[in-house]
Structure formats: C-alpha cells, structure tokens
Amino acid sequence: MKLYFETDYMAGTHSEILERLVATNYEETVGYGCDQYTQKAVELIKKAVGKDNARVHFLVGGTQTNSTVIDGLLSRHEGVLAAESGHINVHESGAIEACGHKVLTLPEYEGKVKAEDVENYISNFYADDTYLHMVAPGMLYISFPTEYGTIYTKKELQDIHSVCKKWNIPLYIDGARLGYGLAAEGNDVSLQDIANLCDVFYIGGTKLGALFGEAVVVCNDSLLKNFFPLIKQHGALLAKGRLLGLQFECLFSNNLYERVSRHAVDMAMKIKQAFIAKGYNPVVNSNTNQQFFLLPNDFMDKLSEDVGFELWGPRGEKETKVRFVTSWATKEEDVDLLIKRLNF
Numbered sequence: 001m002k003l004y005f006e007t008d009y010m011a012g013t014h015s016e017i018l019e020r021l022v023a024t025n026y027e028e029t030v031g032y033g034c035d036q037y038t039q040k041a042v043e044l045i046k047k048a049v050g051k052d053n054a055r056v057h058f059l060v061g062g063t064q065t066n067s068t069v070i071d072g073l074l075s076r077h078e079g080v081l082a083a084e085s086g087h088i089n090v091h092e093s094g095a096i097e098a099c100g101h102k103v104l105t106l107p108e109y110e111g112k113v114k115a116e117d118v119e120n121y122i123s124n125f126y127a128d129d130t131y132l133h134m135v136a137p138g139m140l141y142i143s144f145p146t147e148y149g150t151i152y153t154k155k156e157l158q159d160i161h162s163v164c165k166k167w168n169i170p171l172y173i174d175g176a177r178l179g180y181g182l183a184a185e186g187n188d189v190s191l192q193d194i195a196n197l198c199d200v201f202y203i204g205g206t207k208l209g210a211l212f213g214e215a216v217v218v219c220n221d222s223l224l225k226n227f228f229p230l231i232k233q234h235g236a237l238l239a240k241g242r243l244l245g246l247q248f249e250c251l252f253s254n255n256l257y258e259r260v261s262r263h264a265v266d267m268a269m270k271i272k273q274a275f276i277a278k279g280y281n282p283v284v285n286s287n288t289n290q291q292f293f294l295l296p297n298d299f300m301d302k303l304s305e306d307v308g309f310e311l312w313g314p315r316g317e318k319e320t321k322v323r324f325v326t327s328w329a330t331k332e333e334d335v336d337l338l339i340k341r342l343n344f
Contacts (some may be wrong), residue, residue, distance in 0.1 A: 002306060003306065003307040003334050004307075008180075008208075008289060008327035010220070013211040014250075014329075014341050016254075020246055020250050023046060024037070024242075032057060035242040037057065038247040040249050041246070041249040042245075045215055045217065048331065049194070049195035053215075055224070057218070057227055058244035061206060062087075066088050067099050067234065068231055070101060071095055071099040073139050073223060074226045075138060077135065078135075078136045079101050079103065079136065080096060080102075081102050081121060081141065082142070083108035083113045084240075088103055101138075102135045104135065110150045111140060114154060114156075115291060119160040125137055142172075145180060145181035145286070146182045148284045149286030149287075149290035149292070151181045151287070154189050154193055160197075160200065161197045170220065171197070172199065172200045173198045173201035177288065178292075180208070180265055182261060183261035184288045185269070186287055187286045195217065198219060199218075201219065202215060202221065205247060207327065209257075209260045209328040210263060211247065212226060213244045236237060261328070262329070264289040264330060267303065270335050270339075274339040274342060277332070281293075290325070291324045295319060295322055297317075300319075300322060305339060307338055309324050310323045
C-alpha cells in the first residue's frame with residue numbers, strides 16, 4: 001500500500017463538512033455569499049478573532065486570495081515586500097506580477113523575515129534621491145506558518161507590525177496553514193493576536209479540512225473598502241457562495257478547526273521524532289505539519305517506492321532535501337507504517 005505525505009490537500013473534505021453539504025444539498029439559497037450559512041460563518045469568525053468590526057470575505061483558493069488581496073492593497077506604482085522564500089515569490093507562478101505588482105524580496109531566516117530588514121529596506125528606499133523612479137514598498141506579506149513550517153513568536157510579530165505602522169504600510173498574513181501554526185508546540189500566538197497584529201489575513205480552509213475555501217479577514221477598516229467588486233474582477237466570486245460559507249460555519253463550530261489542526265501537528269511530531277531516532281535530523285526545526293529532512297539519495301529512492309513525499313528543490317548529488325506533510329486526514333496507522341518502512 002502506497003503512503004502519501006506530499007501535501008495537505010490530497011483528501012477531499014472532513015466528514016462533518018461533507019455531512020452538512022449533503023444535508024443541505026437541495027436547499028435553494030441566494031448567491032454570492034448573501035445566504036444565511038455564510039452570514040453565520042462571518043459571525044463565528046468575527047467572534048473567534050475577537051473583532052466585531054472585522055469584515056470577512058470568502059474566496060476559493062490561496063493563490064487567488066493572495067493576488068486579489070495584494071492587488072486591492074497596493075497602488076499602481078507599489079510592490080509587495082516578502083521573504084525570498086515567500087509563497088508569492090516562489091510558488092505562485094508570477095500571479096502577483098501578473099496583476100501589475102512587483103514582489104520585492106527580503107532576506108529569509110528559515111522562512112521568516114526580520115523587522116530590522118523591513119525597516120532597512122524602506123528607509124534605504126526613501127533615502128535614495130531617485131526613489132520616484134523605483135517600485136515603492138507598499139505593503140508587507142508574511143505567512144504563518146512559513147513555507148518551512150516555522151512560526152513567528154508574538155514578539156517578532158509585534159516588532160514587524162510596529163515597523164509597518166511606522167511607515168504606514170499594511171501587513172498581510174497568508175494563513176493557508178494558519179491552524180497548524182496555532183496548534184504548534186511552543187506557539188505563543190493566538191488567533192486574536194493575529195487579528196490585532198496585522199491589517200488583513202486569511203484563514204485557510206483548503207488545507208485544513210474544507211473542500212476548498214479561504215476566509216479573508218479585514219482587520220483595518222480603512223482598507224479594502226470596495227473589496228467585493230475587486231473579488232469579482234479577479235474571477236474569484238463564487239456564485240454558489242453558500243458552499244464556502246457552510247464549510248466555514250462547520251470549521252468554526254464544535255472546535256473543528258482546532259481539532260483537525262491539532263491532529264495534523266501530532267502526526268507530524270510523531271514522524272519528526274521517528275526520523276530523528278534514525279539519525280536524520282530536520283533541516284529546520286518546524287513544529288507544524290511540514291517536516292523537512294536531508295536524506296541520502298539511495299535511502300530516499302528506496303523509501304519513495306512505497307511512500308509519497310516531495311523533493312524540496314533539485315536532487316542533490318549524494319543527498320536531497322525532502323518534505324513530509326501531514327493533514328487533518330492523516331491516519332495514525334499510516335504514520336506507523338511509514339515509521340516501520342524507515343527500518344528497511
């Protein structure tokens with residue numbers, strides 16, 4: 001039996017969501033998110049993030065969400081600051097540039113950016129007499145967790161937020177795997193902290209048990225005031241909007257979002273400890289659902305006969321960086337089988 005640990009959106013949807021979709025399948029509701037299920041989801045999310053005045057919008061996928069939000073936050077002459085390893089810079093096929101905005105890269109430290117680098121980039125930009133001829137840094141993009149599964153501390157987020165406020169640029173957090181970051185061992189950041197320390201963020205559903213869907217939360221009321229038509233301009237407005245709303249109503253009821261996140265992290269930690277016990281230390285110290293190891297090529301090739309995982313970058317001459325990912329749907333028996341196959 002082949003085991004699959006390539007990514008966290010391989011399975012369909014959580015059974016609790018599927019049951020609700022089936023139970024309401026023949027109901028007829030108004031479209032574009034004006035239905036009662038979507039409105040209930042909005043209220044649940046506003047309560048969870050602790051902001052009654054937040055605005056919540058539902059989109060279908062992560063790249064679509066990033067390109068739409070970033071296009072809405074930036075003026076025509078502005079670009080978006082992001083880590084060199086940031087998803088919008090590496091793995092979104094130039095979606096941001098296709099909207100007419102440049103990704104302005106910053107050094108990355110296991111996927112994270114530092115407040116001082118943001119400060120230095122912006123201050124150096126405006127210290128240049130020719131800055132009017134250059135792409136202005138109009139916002140900062142970070143992800144929580146990062147593309148390496150690492151998470152920011154609350155102090156790091158506070159420092160980054162302070163720099164963004166000083167220069168009056170929005171801070172946007174990509175939360176495609178937000179639940180897994182919040183569930184990580186050692187995390188000191190809450191969902192309410194996220195909402196208080198950025199201007200806009202999104203709560204990922206696609207990778208956390210939904211069939212599809214991301215919930216954009218606008219925390220700064222002065223931003224994205226005309227976001228609805230922009231969503232439609234980007235082809236991101238789902239006519240059957242209740243399919244999004246219903247899924248997020250489920251995710252934010254009965255602690256489902258927390259439950260699926262915790263399960264995935266528990267499975268990832270079990271894999272992490274098993275690899276460490278075999279002498280394969282993680283490339284980065286991730287406490288979320290993504291785990292990275294440097295494996296000898298002969299061992300990797302043998303393991304790949306029965307186990308699916310991703311090469312994280314080009315194949316090396318003797319050893320290669322690989323990624324194992326768990327999800328809400330990962331079965332513990334599959335993790336146990338993986339661990340047994342480490343002993344061939």
